[in-house]
Amino acid sequence: MTHIRPRLKDIAAATGFSTNTVSLALRSSPLVTGPTRSIILKAAEELRYRPNVIAKSLVQRQTRSVGLILTNIANPILVQTAQIAETALAEHGYITLFATSRQNMAHEMRAIEAFCQRQVDGILIYPSNHTKLDHIAALRQLQIPVVLLAAETGAGIDVVSWRERLGAFLVIDHLIELGHRRIGMVDSGKPEGNTEKLDGYEQALSKWNIPIDPELERLKRGYSPALGSNAMAELMALPDPPTAVFGSNDAFAVGMLDWCHRNGLRVPRDMSIVGFDNTEFSAYTTPPLTTVAYDPAALAEKAVERLLFLIEATDKDIPPMSQLIEPGLIMRQSTAVPKSRLPLRSPDLASSR
């Protein structure tokens, strides 16, 4: 026992072969004969040899590691994405370096820097700002493949994301078809340069020739029921309050439902509420939440697939590609025809599950 962690050299010394032969044998090179290989394998086993991937990375100029940067992990959908990505990467022999930007550009840049210095082979990133992407585009020059997990497309970077605009459009279209005309929206995206859901909201209103009232658009930075609840209070204090409110994530919607319960508004009889993300709990709120669903597994798998393709490509000048996944509306019991339109609505719907 020369070292706590034996090296190729130690196996070489134990067997009488050179380090090169040992290296070849352990990598099952066909150059090494059967008997030689088995002697070396046996010695490696006895010494409990573990290859030093750091040394290997240095000479091979690839680390088989991928950096994953998320804004934060309050949103369970991002977390699911992370887990599925990690699993897919592990299956391909890649390890995942993980960092959170905490919705902060400086932290994000620090994480990117740390990953580059550690020579990651590629980066998956949910950007803290969907439009300021120059620092990410710069990675192309360093020959580091990147796939964005969300953003406007067309910034010269690969993107695998959801059609958030379409998701929001479907929600508003549905509400308008039910008869709603005053529809509030609580969004968290704009400060981060993500205007997609807001755009979808406005598009749907425009389609139906409903004027856009800026008072009905509340911006709340973050992800928590409390923010949704606050926004609901603001909306209901308006001279002409909405009959339906769309929250850009399920946590907002949960807070909105709570505000309604605490203030005697029955959902959906007196107020329609819609969320976004189809988180597990959205099926268990009172009433169960109408929301927008998409498949985080599909996103993560496509993103990993694309990243590994870019990493393993010999030609590093592949034009960037955008893959957008379609969301769908999940209709549950938090939306209904507005009361003003149907004064004699049966009350049992309000308490049904």
Added chain:
Amino acid sequence: MTHIRPRLKDIAAATGFSTNTVSLALRSSPLVTGPTRSIILKAAEELRYRPNVIAKSLVQRQTRSVGLILTNIANPILVQTAQIAETALAEHGYITLFATSRQNMAHEMRAIEAFCQRQVDGILIYPSNHTKLDHIAALRQLQIPVVLLAAETGAGIDVVSWRERLGAFLVIDHLIELGHRRIGMVDSGKPEGNTEKLDGYEQALSKWNIPIDPELERLKRGYSPALGSNAMAELMALPDPPTAVFGSNDAFAVGMLDWCHRNGLRVPRDMSIVGFDNTEFSAYTTPPLTTVAYDPAALAEKAVERLLFLIEATDKDIPPMSQLIEPGLIMRQSTAVPKSRLPLRSPDLASSR
């Protein structure tokens, strides 16, 4: 521009100094004079030099990286723990390698192996099984510091965890004091060797001389409302069903509440329900859930602090230490005196929030 990624050598060539001088200057060694340093810093800036941490790690025999292994990330509390740990580690200049064991010992061992080969300086692990820890204890021989984020103490490994047994005890004690005698428990821990909550449950029953009925203990592997709902159905099919049920996590409790709603049982009038973890949504269920709270930030910070202490200690023979964090009972509106004890209970409590 010799390389895409310039090396010390390139800065040396550009400035006329040796690589050693460049290295010292970039690490702000006092040996290097002011003028020399500024020439070198300027050249490094112009060449957009990024140190290669892999090469540095090889010579310094430390990677400033820590492996983090979680069972899965369905439980938001584990996720919070992970984020706080990552942040704390980043503040100390450590990067986090992340892996999930998916509650599977083979995956867990594979992740540990991958981390060792990558020469992590330490490992934080939420073990897939709380009692089979030999493969983790073995890391001590490899001189790799480990801190467990949950487990029975005393396995010769450092632990930072919660007093789950006490948390469960507080729940059952509370229910008994309210007057409940038939109390069900839905637990997910036993298949993973985690019997702490079940132990706390039985301890509290024993304290009050209530016989333990194995029929009232339902084991469900995993983390989802559906499992809680199923268990509730089983318990209510019993000849002598419980008047209160304790779920070992909030997801179970949410499913239990849902089963009650769907089957006309009013909570807490007809049935008391308690969860565990105090996840954000537990305050927004109908009725708001009585649950057990503890501070995941405290856990993560203590665990990181201990791990960094072990990593930076010169003496590698530090005796293992257990730090257990106290949980507390959060009383909300899902628990009440059992109906059988108070036939004329005011009904407004059942619908209050």
Added chain:
DNA sequence: TTGAAAGCGCTAACAC
């Protein structure tokens, strides 16, 4: 088939 030598990019020991 196996071995010797060079080198990945960096730091550290020792000269000068």
Added chain:
DNA sequence: GTGTTAGCGCTTTCAA
């Protein structure tokens, strides 16, 4: 103060 040399553990020529 700065340069020279060696070496971290591995892979990769190139010889033999």
